[in-house]
Amino acid sequence: MDAPVETSLLDTGAQGIIGKPLDRIDGPLKVAGKAIYAAEQDANTLHGVLVGARIGKGRVAAINEAATLATPGVIRVFTDFETFARNPQQGGEEEAPTQGVREIAYVGQPLALVVAENLEAAREGAEALVIAYEEEAGAFEREAHAAECETPPDASTPAHSSQGDLDRAMADAAVTIDVTYTTPSQSNAPMEPHATIARWDGDNLILHTANQMLASCRKQMADALGIEETNVRLIAPYVGGGFGSKLGIAPEAVAAALAARELGRPIKAVMSRPQVFEATVRRSDTRQRIRLAAGHDGRLTAIGHETLASNLDGEDFFEPAGIATHFLYAGENRSITHDLVRLNLTLSGSMRCPGEAVGMLALECAMDELAEALGMDPIALRKANEPERDPEQDIPFSSRNLIACMDRGAKEFGWDRRDPTPGGRREGEWLIGLGMAAAARSNLMQRSAARVTLRRDGAVIVETDMTDIGTGSYTILAQIAGEMLGAPIGRVQVSLGDTDLPPAAGSGGSWGANSAGSAVYAACEAIRAKLAGAMGASPGDLTLKDGEAIAGNRHVRIADLIDGDLTEEGAIRPGKTDEAFTQAAFGAHFAEVAVNAVTGETRVRRMLGVFAAGRILNEKTARSQCLGGMTFGLGAALTEELVHDIRNGKCVNHDLAEYHVPANADVPQQEVIFIEERDHAANPMLTKGIGELGISGAGAAIANAIHNACGVRVRDYPLTLDKLL
Ligand code: MOS
Numbered sequence: 001m002d003a004p005v006e007t008s009l010l011d012t013g014a015q016g017i018i019g020k021p022l023d024r025i026d027g028p029l030k031v032a033g034k035a036i037y038a039a040e041q042d043a044n045t046l047h048g049v050l051v052g053a054r055i056g057k058g059r060v061a062a063i064n065e066a067a068t069l070a071t072p073g074v075i076r077v078f079t080d081f082e083t084f085a086r087n088p089q090q091g092g093e094e095e096a097p098t099q100g101v102r103e104i105a106y107v108g109q110p111l112a113l114v115v116a117e118n119l120e121a122a123r124e125g126a127e128a129l130v131i132a133y134e135e136e137a138g139a140f141e142r143e144a145h146a147a148e149c150e151t152p153p154d155a156s157t158p159a160h161s162s163q164g165d166l167d168r169a170m171a172d173a174a175v176t177i178d179v180t181y182t183t184p185s186q187s188n189a190p191m192e193p194h195a196t197i198a199r200w201d202g203d204n205l206i207l208h209t210a211n212q213m214l215a216s217c218r219k220q221m222a223d224a225l226g227i228e229e230t231n232v233r234l235i236a237p238y239v240g241g242g243f244g245s246k247l248g249i250a251p252e253a254v255a256a257a258l259a260a261r262e263l264g265r266p267i268k269a270v271m272s273r274p275q276v277f278e279a280t281v282r283r284s285d286t287r288q289r290i291r292l293a294a295g296h297d298g299r300l301t302a303i304g305h306e307t308l309a310s311n312l313d314g315e316d317f318f319e320p321a322g323i324a325t326h327f328l329y330a331g332e333n334r335s336i337t338h339d340l341v342r343l344n345l346t347l348s349g350s351m352r353c354p355g356e357a358v359g360m361l362a363l364e365c366a367m368d369e370l371a372e373a374l375g376m377d378p379i380a381l382r383k384a385n386e387p388e389r390d391p392e393q394d395i396p397f398s399s400r401n402l403i404a405c406m407d408r409g410a411k412e413f414g415w416d417r418r419d420p421t422p423g424g425r426r427e428g429e430w431l432i433g434l435g436m437a438a439a440a441r442s443n444l445m446q447r448s449a450a451r452v453t454l455r456r457d458g459a460v461i462v463e464t465d466m467t468d469i470g471t472g473s474y475t476i477l478a479q480i481a482g483e484m485l486g487a488p489i490g491r492v493q494v495s496l497g498d499t500d501l502p503p504a505a506g507s508g509g510s511w512g513a514n515s516a517g518s519a520v521y522a523a524c525e526a527i528r529a530k531l532a533g534a535m536g537a538s539p540g541d542l543t544l545k546d547g548e549a550i551a552g553n554r555h556v557r558i559a560d561l562i563d564g565d566l567t568e569e570g571a572i573r574p575g576k577t578d579e580a581f582t583q584a585a586f587g588a589h590f591a592e593v594a595v596n597a598v599t600g601e602t603r604v605r606r607m608l609g610v611f612a613a614g615r616i617l618n619e620k621t622a623r624s625q626c627l628g629g630m631t632f633g634l635g636a637a638l639t640e641e642l643v644h645d646i647r648n649g650k651c652v653n654h655d656l657a658e659y660h661v662p663a664n665a666d667v668p669q670q671e672v673i674f675i676e677e678r679d680h681a682a683n684p685m686l687t688k689g690i691g692e693l694g695i696s697g698a699g700a701a702i703a704n705a706i707h708n709a710c711g712v713r714v715r716d717y718p719l720t721l722d723k724l725l
Contacts, residue, residue, distance in 0.1 A: 001445065001518075002575035004680040009484055009525065010615065011686075014543045018483040021620035025489065026238070026474045035238040039195040039270050041208040046075065048115045048256050048269035049122040051129050052108040052279055056648035057138030057344045060102045060111060060131060067128040068114055073121025077129065078113040078259050104133070105312050106344050107650040108278025113255040115267060138344035140649040142285055142310050149308055149339040157320035157338070157355065163392060164333030166291065169302035173293030177370045181290065181362035181715045185642035186283040187651075187659055188351045192240025193276045198256035199266040206233045209253050212246040213506030214465045218499045220249045225257060237497040239469040239507075244350035245280045246469070247508050277654035281349035282642055284309040284319040286358050290366035293333070298376050298384040300331035305363060310343040317349055321359035324440040324696065327397075327582050328363070330387040345649045350508070352632060353692035356441055357699075361636060361717055364437035364700035368707065378436055378704070379406050379415065390582040398581035398681035399688070401612035402438055405588040405675055409436070409610040412673060413590040422711030430594040430603075433709025437700035439587030439611065441693040443514070443682055445574045446505030450519035452481055453567040454527050456559045458547030460485050460492045466504035466516035467497050471691060472621030476513055477520050479618060480685065484524035486544025486558070502569060510585075510689025513617060515572060518683040522570025525684075530568070534561045577681040585688040587611035589630070589701035595709040600721035602638055602706055607670045609698065614679035614688035622690050626672045629694020635662045637699030638718050 010018045029035040053060075065077045104111075112129060116122035139145045152159050170176050196209040205227070211217050214234045222229040239246065256269040271279065291304035307321040322336035351357070371378040386403055389396050409415070418434040419425050425432040450464035462481045468474050478492040495501060505515035525539070532539040537551035549556045590608040595601070609630050616622045639660035643652040653659045672694075678686040699717070706724070707713050714723045 001572065001577045001683055004577055005684045005686065006680070008684055008686045012543070014545045015483045015486055017479050017489055019616055019619060022475060022479065022489060022618055024472055024475045024621065025478055026468065037192055037238050037240055038197060038208045038210045038236060039268060042197050042266060045197055045266040045268040046115050046117060046263065047119045047122040048113045048259055048267045049126040050110045050252055050255060050269065050271065050275060050279065051112040051114060051126045052275065053104040053111050054107060055104055055133045055135045056107050056140060056650065058104050058133050058135040060104065061134045062132040063112065064130040067130065068125040071121055071125040071128055073117045074125035075115050075117065076263065078115065078255065079111065106346050107648055108275065108346060110251040110255065110279055113259055113269065115259050115263065138649060139342060140344055140644060140646055142287065142308065142341050142343065145341045145343065146308060149341045152316050152318045152338065152340045155318065155320065157323045159318065160337045162335040166302050166304045166333045166335040169293045169333035170291055173301055174296050175294050175370065175373050177290065177292040177366050177373060179290055179366050179369060179715060181288045181365065183286045183358040183361055183717045185285045185345065185644065186351060186636065186640050187277050187642050188243035188245035188281060189276065189656060189659060189661060190241030190243055190245060193271045193273060194246065194250040194252055194280055195270040196253040196256045197266055197268045198260040200261055204231050204233065205257055206235065207253060207257065208235050210239050210246055211236045212239065212242040212467055212469055212508050214467060214497065214499050215503035215506060217249045221253065221257065224249065224254050234499045235497060236467055239467050242469045242507065243352040244354065244508070247350055250280055273656065274654040277651045277659065278346055281351065282346045283351035284311060284348035286319055286321050288321055288359065288362035290362050292366055292370050294370060294374065296374070298374050298381045300329055300385050302333035303329060303331045304335045307338045308341060309338065309348065310341045310345065311348045313342045315347060319348065319358065320355035321362065323355035323442060324359060325363055326392050327390050327584065328438065328440050329385040330391050331385065334392060343649065345644055346651065353441060353695040356696035357636060360437065360697045361699050361703065364697050365703050368435070368704040369713065379410055382406060382438055393582060396581055398583040399614065399677055399679040400586055401675050401677055402586040402588070405586055405610040405612055408673060408675060409588040409590050409608055413608045415590065418708065422708055429597050431597055431709040432592065432594050433705040433707065434590070434592050435701045435704030435708050436588060436590045437697035437704060439589055439693055439697040441510060441585050441689065441696045443583035443585055443688040444509050444511040445572065445578055445683060446511045446515045447573040448504040448515040448519040449502035449569060449571040450504065450516060450523050451502050451567060451569045452520060452523035452527060453565050454485050454558065455565050456562055458487055458491060458558050460487045462492065462494045462520055463501045464496060464504045464516055464519060465499050465501045466512065467507045469507045471507060471512065471625060472618060473507065473512060473516065475621055476517060476617040480517050480520050481524055484521065485527060486546060486548065488546065510691040510693065512691065514683050514687055514689055517617065517685055517687065518572035519570045521684050522572055523568045524570070526568035526570060527566050530566055531561055572683065581681045583682055583688065585611065585613035585690060585693045587693055589697045591701040591705040593702060593705040593709055595706055595724060600724040602719065602721070604634060604666065604702060605668060609694055610673045610675060611690070611693055612675040612677045613690045613693055614677050614682055615686045616674050617687060622674065623672045625690050626694035627670050629692060630670055630698045631662050631667055632695045633698020634667060634702060636717060637702040641718050
């Protein structure tokens, strides 16, 4: 956007549906099994099963297909793995996969696709495939190879940045903290595995595929196959979660497309759960050193945040753990760095709330450690370091209500009942503690387009290739269009998830609602301008409600105002306001835990998240996003750890039985409160992204509560009972 918006058309609330906690309009379809996911789109396909490498580093020496081809029902083995061995997951423009390389970089790297008449035969044939390897010594442990780390190229977060003199400030300060936290690899583990049905119609490829960002993946797929983008169509009306692992084209999609072209028949390829863990993406493990220097008044003079993450050779993505450290607190001397160790582990990439999700686990606990060293209340310490402007860029925040979130949360949660002395509160065997942490998540806008049609009968049709990954895109886009065009929610039909529709940013980086929503807004604005013209009124004086156009004291049925359907396209792109302001959503997390003094077991009793994220488009779907994020944070704090075999990097716990995502019993009580806020620089709806905000800081609040409960400060996540004893 190029200039701040003074008033939003959503402010008028004529239709009265924006912000309301409406049920998801796709909910009944999902409950009834009528929302058709990628793998369910066609029952009459061949089946492809991927075969992954069983060594961590080396080469394929030979592949013996005899037993596979002898399996009844098996049609062909595609070992043209060079083409899909690389996993172009990172989004954006990817170079075409290299040819002729038989190198293996990690256990699970796709090497072949076995295609058969049915799934059972394909699986049996895949099991029977004999691959001989030449194994080499690989690098499987971050710390063993830390000395060989390298600095990656800058991404949206710079790899290295500094201001002032951190070392000198540390030497001069009254109080300092110098602590190192570690976080393990984590898995996105979406409920719906990665799945694709590939079908060719002449030169045109049609993919039903589980994917978050259709428009950019269409280009990736075209590049991977060496065909034109216009010959590729991606369809994904429903996606069962992604958490970042479906931002890019996954290997099964490329494999299915290639095989379907060769065989001239549609092919369905669905990853097994272990393959989702091994062959898509992981969140990198990290080692984070936090240095804080402060005066006795708690004011920070310096912040240092050094991150060491890992990725495959040749991959530039680094977990941007220091991303929020750039702007969260004041302090003149700052150094924020990210370095990469090259490891032979599953590609690391974006996982929900990349950066803040694990960065805040370190920063917000170190702040708690500083508060303790100063004998200060953790909230008072944060208030003492509230910057008026972005402390590095010296530009204003577009909106920032961190203090309001902390104050409101403290009041609602009963923060005054916290005993600052660890171990001070005991109920039988259980030590009770309270903790808090700040939340911050960068707010992003991405180029997006949408088409909206207002029919003569007042019904509204919204079309964009935006996805709904379970977040509520269908519902909020219907609310935006309904609000602006005077239609009740039941009269708005939303079509998503098809690259034949105008290209949107897709679901990622918490930008989906902002970006696709603003495109819908712009299209509705254009329709309103036409209607106002037909009324002889200015658009600002026009109210649309329940199929009527109202200007002054004139009421006209929309049907009487237009001859036929009125269709307009709308678009939004990042602009000057995205440079002129630091944009982020903020919040405050509170947690109460009980730590068993005998077993070390932690039980989270209560969590509260208070968030300021601009206008809330739908209180229910927004709250659900925050609850899910807080649960993600709980997992990061207590249960989630992707364990790699140190001999070959293999993901040992590659399923949901062994990789512990929190279940209902782990989250007895969670509450979410939204602070009223409008962000005039973010977009014409005055909203900010919320999809990842709930994660940022949630785990740190739990870790801080554990320390308050029992006095043990564990800096190696997850905080399992063995580490607390
Ligand atoms: Mo998100 S990690 O950009 O899906």
